[in-house]
Amino acid sequence: MTPPPELNFRPTSLGDAPALMQWLMDPKILQWFPMIDAREVEDAVRIWIGYSRLEAGLTAEWNGEPCGMANLYIQPYEKLNHTCLFSIIVREDMRGKGVGGALLKQLMQYAKEKFKIEILHLEVYESNPARKLYERFGFKPFGSQAHFIKENGKYLSKTFMQRQL
Amino acid sequence: MPEEPLDVDIRYTYLTDAPYLRDWLLQKEVQRWFPVSQDKEIEDATQCWVGFSRYNSSLTATVDHVPCGIGTLFLMPYKKVAHHCLFKLVVDPKYQRKGIGRELLKNLKHLAKTYFHLELMHIEVFEGNPFIHLLEEFDFHEFARQEKFVKESDRYFARILYQSYL
Helix, strand or coil: CCCCCEEEEECCCCCHHHHHHHHHHHHHHHCCCCCCHHHHHHHHHHHHHHHHHHHEEEEECCCEEEEEEEEEECCCCCCCCEECCCCCCCCCCCCCHHHHHHHHHHHHHHHHHHCCCCCCEEEEEECCCCHHHHHHHHCEEEEEEEEEEEECEEEEEEEEEEEEE | CEEEEECCCEEEHHHHHHHHHHHHCHHHHHHHCCCCCHHHHHHHHHHHHHHHHHCCCCCEEEEEEEEEEEEEEEEECHHHHCCEEEEEEEEEEHCCCCCCHHHHHHHHHHHHHCCCCCCEEEEEEEEECCCHHHHHHCEEEEEEEEEEEEEEEEEEEEEEEEECCC
């Protein structure tokens, strides 16, 4: 599928932190992440955006405005650096325009070409609709951790998925 | 003749235990079961690991006051996941197969449950690790197996994740 013409990609920069912080603070998005409040989100954003120093993040722009980000958490260990965990986020009001799929496709290509990554993996919580996107892109589950999230006395499991590039 | 049982003490880890941990991780027979292989990786992992001693979430086994093993609860930084944690455990190769790992694991589970009120703890091991037998004995069950997670000299090994309810 060709990405929409309004969409382009660039490496994530330190200056993308406020946009990422704002998107994550939306409860509809935050429910799919382990953070719960501004302090935790700030900490997670600092780690995520910190990978821009390695050029390991991609920012999607719609008509020049950031609308999504994806990050490769590059392994610090030589024995493991052929694999990589990633995160992806699409701005709530930009859902359903093909941004997530285009960003994931771009990230897979980027991971393989720039970092020689052989296997990409991800973690997704129970009921997260993004799982369908990962399945469409060939990610296969390799395990599930019961009771991973606990919020208001309710538990959610986490599924691990990976695919060879 | 059977060996004399070791007189093992378990205490909280001190930051000054770092050189012992570093020495164990530098040994190839230990490295095989951990992600580290380079000096810088070992140094970073050592500092991160013993850093949890600040929260009293790490235990050191000693024989004659000399550290021979460390087990650590890597407490989670976020509230939604603070009811469980990853843990790591290592025993000095000179003291392996003498019950030190068992003693550490027993005490670590107790610490996790009674002091930190954790509900679950999990660990990541590489395929073939003999520690798996002990995990199964302590009611850990496999919940994920990631093929090809480790690559060494062009050979791949799986990572297996085990979890236990407390």
